Amino acid sequence: MNTSSDRMTLCTVRVDNQQYAFDMLAIREANQATPCVRVPGAPAEVLGMVNLRGSLFLLLDIRLLLGLPTREPAPQDLLVVFRPSQGEAFGVLVDSLDDAMVVPTRKITPRAENDANDPSPICGVVLNEHQPIPLLSPSLMYRRVKNLIGTRAPLEKHS
Amino acid sequence: MNHFPIRWKIGILVASLLFATGLVATTGLVILRQVNGLIEGMVDGTARALVLAARTRSQVLRSVLSERSSLLESEDRPSMMFADESRAANARTLEFLTELEGVIDQVASPAERRALDEFKSAWNAMTKNQAKVLELTVQNSNTKAQAIIDGVLTEQFNRLRGVLQAQVNGTQKALVAWDGKEPEKARREFSRQRLAFQTMGLADKLRLNLGEHNQATSEAIMSRLEERIEETLGQLESNLRDLSESTLEAERTEMRAAQSQMLDIRRMAAEVQKQSRLDTNNRSLTLSSTVGADSSKKADDAILLLVESLSKKLMEDKKVASASYQSAIWITLAVSLATLIAGSLLGRSVINAITVPVAKVVEALQEIAKGNLAHRVQVDQKDEIGLMVHSLDQVTTNLAALLAQVKGGAQGVTSSSGKLTRLASELMNQAEETTSQAGSVATGAEQLNSTIQSMAGAAEEVSMNVNGISSASEQISVSISGISSSALAASGSVDAVNRAVKAVNDSLSTVAQEASDGSRRTAEARSLAERASATITALDRSASEITQVTGTIQAIALQTNLLALNATIEATSAGEAGKGFGVVAAEIKGLAQQSGQSAGEITRKISEVQESVRHAVETIREIRNTFNDLASGSSRISESVASQKAAAEAIARSAHEANQAVARIAQTIQEVSKGSSDMARSAAEAAKGANEVSSNTSEAAQAARSISENILTVSNTSRKNAESATTLNTSSQDLADIAMSLESSVQQFRLR
Numbered sequence: 056m057n058t059s060s061d062r063m064t065l066c067t068v069r070v071d072n073q074q075y076a077f078d079m080l081a082i083r084e085a086n087q088a089t090p091c092v093r094v095p096g097a098p099a100e101v102l103g104m105v106n107l108r109g110s111l112f113l114l115l116d117i118r119l120l121l122g123l124p125t126r127e128p129a130p131q132d133l134l135v136v137f138r139p140s141q142g143e144a145f146g147v148l149v150d151s152l153d154d155a156m157v158v159p160t161r162k163i164t165p166r167a168e169n170d171a172n173d174p175s176p177i178c179g180v181v182l183n184e185h186q187p188i189p190l191l192s193p194s195l196m197y198r199r200v201k202n203l204i205g206t207r208a209p210l211e212k213h214s
Numbered sequence: 215m216n217h218f219p220i221r222w223k224i225g226i227l228v229a230s231l232l233f234a235t236g237l238v239a240t241t242g243l244v245i246l247r248q249v250n251g252l253i254e255g256m257v258d259g260t261a262r263a264l265v266l267a268a269r270t271r272s273q274v275l276r277s278v279l280s281e282r283s284s285l286l287e288s289e290d291r292p293s294m295m296f297a298d299e300s301r302a303a304n305a306r307t308l309e310f311l312t313e314l315e316g317v318i319d320q321v322a323s324p325a326e327r328r329a330l331d332e333f334k335s336a337w338n339a340m341t342k343n344q345a346k347v348l349e350l351t352v353q354n355s356n357t358k359a360q361a362i363i364d365g366v367l368t369e370q371f372n373r374l375r376g377v378l379q380a381q382v383n384g385t386q387k388a389l390v391a392w393d394g395k396e397p398e399k400a401r402r403e404f405s406r407q408r409l410a411f412q413t414m415g416l417a418d419k420l421r422l423n424l425g426e427h428n429q430a431t432s433e434a435i436m437s438r439l440e441e442r443i444e445e446t447l448g449q450l451e452s453n454l455r456d457l458s459e460s461t462l463e464a465e466r467t468e469m470r471a472a473q474s475q476m477l478d479i480r481r482m483a484a485e486v487q488k489q490s491r492l493d494t495n496n497r498s499l500t501l502s503s504t505v506g507a508d509s510s511k512k513a514d515d516a517i518l519l520l521v522e523s524l525s526k527k528l529m530e531d532k533k534v535a536s537a538s539y540q541s542a543i544w545i546t547l548a549v550s551l552a553t554l555i556a557g558s559l560l561g562r563s564v565i566n567a568i569t570v571p572v573a574k575v576v577e578a579l580q581e582i583a584k585g586n587l588a589h590r591v592q593v594d595q596k597d598e599i600g601l602m603v604h605s606l607d608q609v610t611t612n613l614a615a616l617l618a619q620v621k622g623g624a625q626g627v628t629s630s631s632g633k634l635t636r637l638a639s640e641l642m643n644q645a646e647e648t649t650s651q652a653g654s655v656a657t658g659a660e661q662l663n664s665t666i667q668s669m670a671g672a673a674e675e676v677s678m679n680v681n682g683i684s685s686a687s688e689q690i691s692v693s694i695s696g697i698s699s700s701a702l703a704a705s706g707s708v709d710a711v712n713r714a715v716k717a718v719n720d721s722l723s724t725v726a727q728e729a730s731d732g733s734r735r736t737a738e739a740r741s742l743a744e745r746a747s748a749t750i751t752a753l754d755r756s757a758s759e760i761t762q763v764t765g766t767i768q769a770i771a772l773q774t775n776l777l778a779l780n781a782t783i784e785a786t787s788a789g790e791a792g793k794g795f796g797v798v799a800a801e802i803k804g805l806a807q808q809s810g811q812s813a814g815e816i817t818r819k820i821s822e823v824q825e826s827v828r829h830a831v832e833t834i835r836e837i838r839n840t841f842n843d844l845a846s847g848s849s850r851i852s853e854s855v856a857s858q859k860a861a862a863e864a865i866a867r868s869a870h871e872a873n874q875a876v877a878r879i880a881q882t883i884q885e886v887s888k889g890s891s892d893m894a895r896s897a898a899e900a901a902k903g904a905n906e907v908s909s910n911t912s913e914a915a916q917a918a919r920s921i922s923e924n925i926l927t928v929s930n931t932s933r934k935n936a937e938s939a940t941t942l943n944t945s946s947q948d949l950a951d952i953a954m955s956l957e958s959s960v961q962q963f964r965l966r
Binding site: 084087133 | 782
C-alpha cells in the first residue's frame, strides 16, 4: 500500500461526526467543494460531476456508500479527489479534513476477505490510542459504483 | 497432340461436338419419319374403314328396328314416323357404304371385298322388301276393320239386343198372365219369344263371323265367311220382319226402327269385309318376318364379318407400328452412345493437353505467393503455355537473387536500431518521471504562493483595522472622561437645586437663577452624551468590520490548511525527495492554524467589546432620558417657582431621582471606562497578533516564492530533456520499425 513497509501516512476525515481514514497515497488532492452537475440516469450513489480547474470528475455519495443517511451537498463541505490508480479519477464530499498522520503498519488491522459482492468500502481498522478509526478504500467504492453502472460506457473522461 | 497450338485443340473439340449432335439428330429424324408413315396409313386406311363399317352396321340395325316399330304401332301417324325413320337410316347407310367402298380399295383383302359385295346384295334385297313392308304397314286395314267391329257395330248390336229383349219380356208377361182359355194366343206368344231369342243369336253369330273374316289370311276362308255373313244378314232381316208383323200395334214402331237399323248394320258389315279384304297388316308382317328377316340377317352377318376382319387387321397394323417405334428408340440410343464415347475420349485428350500445364503454372504461382522462390515448373510443351512457364521460371530466379541481397542489409539495420531504441526509451522514461514530479510540485507551490500572498494582504488589512479600533477606543476613553466630568458637574448642580428647593421660601429669585443655570448645564451634558453615543455607534460599526475581516482570515486559514494538506499529499507521493517539502508544508499548516486561532481570539474579544459598547449605549440613552426629564423639570420650575410648593416638591423629587440617576451614571461610566480600557488592551493585543501573522505570512510567502522559482527552473529543464528524449525515442523507434518490417518482408520468401 505504501512505499515504506513499516509505516503508513494516513489522512483522517469526518463524515457525520465519525472519523475515517484514507491512505494518503490514494488521494490526489483536497479542495473546497465546487458546484456539482447531476448526471441523468446515473445510480443514486453518483452525486454528479464536478469541474476542478478544467478537469471533470465523477462525484460519489460517500454517505450512501457507508450506509449513512444521505443529504444535499453543503458549501462548507470539502472535496477529496482520488488518484486515477483507484479506478478512474473521482471524488467524495466530507464534512471536514482532520489531519495527516503517520502510523506504524502493525497498528492497522486489515479486514478479512473483501469479496466482490460486499458493498462496504472499509478495508481495515487503524488502532489509535483514543479510538479505532475505519480505513476506507477508494478502489472498493469505485468498484461498487462500476458494478451498479454495469456495462454502460464510462460516465466521465479525465482530460 | 501436346504440341498443337491451343486454338487447334479447341477447334478439334468443337468440331467433334458438332459432328456428334448432327449424327444423332439425323438418325432420329429418319426413324421418326418411318414411324409417322406407318401410323398415318393405319389411321387413314384401316381405322377409317373400320369406323365406316361399324357405322353402316349400326344404321342397318336402326333401320330394321324402325321397321319393326312401325309394324307394331297401330296408329297411323306414329307408324308413318317410324317408317320415315327407317327410310332415313337406309339413306345414311347408303352414304356410309359409298364412302366405305372408296376407302376399302386401299386396304382391303379379297375376302373383305367379297364380304362387302355380299352385304351390298343382301342389303339391296332387304331395302326392296322393306319398301313394300313399309308401304303396307302404314295402311293398317285389319286394325281399322277391328275398330269398326269393336266400336259402332257393337253399339248397333247392343241397341238391337235391347229391342229384342223388350219383345222377350213382353211375351213372357203375356205368358205369365195367360188364363189357359185361348191356347192359340199362347202358342203365338211362345213362337214370338222363340223368334226373338233366335234373332239375338244371329246377331252374335254375325259379329263373330266378321271378326273371323278380319283375322283370316287366305282367300278361301274369306270367301266362305262372306257367304256365311250374307246368309246371316238375310236371316236377321227376315226374322225382324216376322217379329214386326206379329207384334202388337204399340211395339211396331220400335220394330220398324230396328229394321231400319239393320240397314246400317249391313253397310258396316260390308265396310268391315272390304277393309279385311285389304289385309295389309297381316301381309306386311308376313313379308317382314320372312323375306325381310332373312335378308337383314344376311346383311348383318356380312357387315359383321367385315368389321371383325378390319379390326383384326388394325391390331396387326398396331403391332407393326409399335415394333418399328421400339427399333427406332434402340437405333437412336446406340448412335447417341457411340458418339458420346467417341466425343468424350477426344475431348478428354484435348482438355488434358490444356489444363494439366495450366494447373502446374497455378501451383507454381501459389508457391511464389507464399514466398517460395525455389520452386520450378516442369512442363515439356511447345505451345503458348510452354513459353509462359519458361518466362515465369526466369522471373523467379531473378527475384530470388534480388531478395537475398535485401535480406543481408535489413538484418544489419535491425540490430543497430534495436540498441538505439532501448537507450532512447530509458532516457525518455527518466525525463518523463522528472517532468511529472516537478510539474505537480510546481503547481502546488504556485497555489501555496498565491494563497499566502492573499493571506498577507488580509493580515495587513486586519492590522490596519485593529489600529483603527485602537484609536477609536482611545477616542471613546476621552469622550467618557468628558461625560464623567459633565456628570460630576450635573451632580453638583442637582445638589444646588436641592439646596435651592430647601431655601425656596427664602428667595425665589435665587431659585430662578439656579434653575436656569441647571437647565443650561443639563443641555450641555445632553449634547456631550449625544456625542458619546455617536462615537460608540462608530465603534460598533468598526467592531462589525473587524468581525468580517477575521471571518476572511479564518477562511484563508482553512484554505491554507487545505493547501498544506495537499502539499503533504504531494510530499508523501514524492517519497524521500518530498520530505523537506513536507516539513515546510507542516510549518505552513502550523502557521495557518495559529492564524486561525488568533483570528478566533480577536473575534471573541471584539464580541466582548461589542457587548460592552452595547451596554454603554444603553446607559447613555438612560442618561439622556434622565437629562431630558431634568430639563423639563427645570423649565417647569422657572415657570411656576413663585408659588408652587407642590412643584417645588416635585422638583425636589425629580432632583432626588436625578441624584440617583447621576449616581448610576457615575457607576456605569466607571464600567464603561473599564470596558473601553479592556477593549483598548484587547485591540492592542490583537494588533500585535495581527502584526505577527502578517510578518509570519510574509516570511512564508518569501520561502514559498523561492521554492516555486527553484522548482520552475527544474521543471523547465526536465521538460526540455523530456522533449529531446521523446524526439530521440520516436526517431529510433521509426528506424527500428522500418528495419523490422523490411526484415519480416524478406523473411516471407524462401530463397533456396
